Amino acid sequence: RGLRAFLVFLLALTLNDVREKFVRLDSEAAREAGEIKQLHRILEIDPSPQSKRERELLRDYAGAIADDEWRTLEAHPPSLSPRAEQILTELRTLAKSRAMSGKNGEGNELWIGLNQLEDLRQGRLQKAQSSTAPLFWIVIGLMMVLECLMTTESKMTPRRKLTLGGYYGCLGMIIGLILIFERPFSGATRLSPEPFRQVAELDRR
Numbered sequence: 001r002g003l004r005a006f007l008v009f010l011l012a013l014t015l016n017d018v019r020e021k022f023v024r025l026d027s028e029a030a031r032e033a034g035e036i037k038q039l040h041r042i043l044e045i046d047p048s049p050q051s052k053r054e055r056e057l058l059r060d061y062a063g064a065i066a067d068d069e070w071r072t073l074e075a076h077p078p079s080l081s082p083r084a085e086q087i088l089t090e091l092r093t094l095a096k097s098r099a100m101s102g103k104n105g106e107g108n109e110l111w112i113g114l115n116q117l118e119d120l121r122q123g124r125l126q127k128a129q130s131s132t133a134p135l136f137w138i139v140i141g142l143m144m145v146l147e148c149l150m151t152t153e154s155k156m157t158p159r160r161k162l163t164l165g166g167y168y169g170c171l172g173m174i175i176g177l178i179l180i181f182e183r184p185f186s187g188a189t190r191l192s193p194e195p196f197r198q199v200a201e202l203d204r205r
Contacts, residue, residue: 003150004167007143011174014132018181025127025184026191032120033195036062039113040202054094054110055203061087061117063200066193073185078128080121088114131182144171 040058043051061084069081095110151164184191 003143003147007140007147007171008174011140011171011178014136015174015178015181018132018178021127021130022181022184022191025124028120028124029191029193030195032065032117032124033062033199035113035117035120036196036199037202039110040199042109042113050094050098054091057087057091057094059200059202061091062196065121066196066200070185070190070193073125073128074183074190078125078185080125084121088118128185132178140175 036058040055043055043058064081064084064087068083072079072081092111092114095114099108099111154160180187180189
């Protein structure tokens, strides 16, 4: 019984960790979309052609995150979208020229905002690449085999069979949830890119 309790505790602890990572990714995605929207609102003050182009690029960047980067993060191994990176590079170039002109503080604010977006984007990639170590699953597998061997040494009554069936069924569900939460950009439970799609539709509604 001690081995069973330890096995359940270990899996439950791992499930809690991957669920927290899933929730953090969802929160950070909403924060990133909010940062893009805020930069877009700041640039609306300036009616210049450069500002208009920057707003277009911000909308395109949000669209690239939603439609392209979510797919590249789903791949194995996960990666960032080259299209989003290209848009971000052009935005940096425009922000740098605006900051160097020194006419107002919008260039510096845009530059700082773009750096924050890059940090959030790299953090998303890092979390997408992280997974439970293979050694962990080897240890879990060995413990389950040992548990099965210990179980076969005792007399199996119908009640005991039912109890063990429920126990191993619960273990299977916990392991399944861990594997689901470890792939936050794929499957039916994947994170929603809807906050980025909403930003991509600014000025088009």
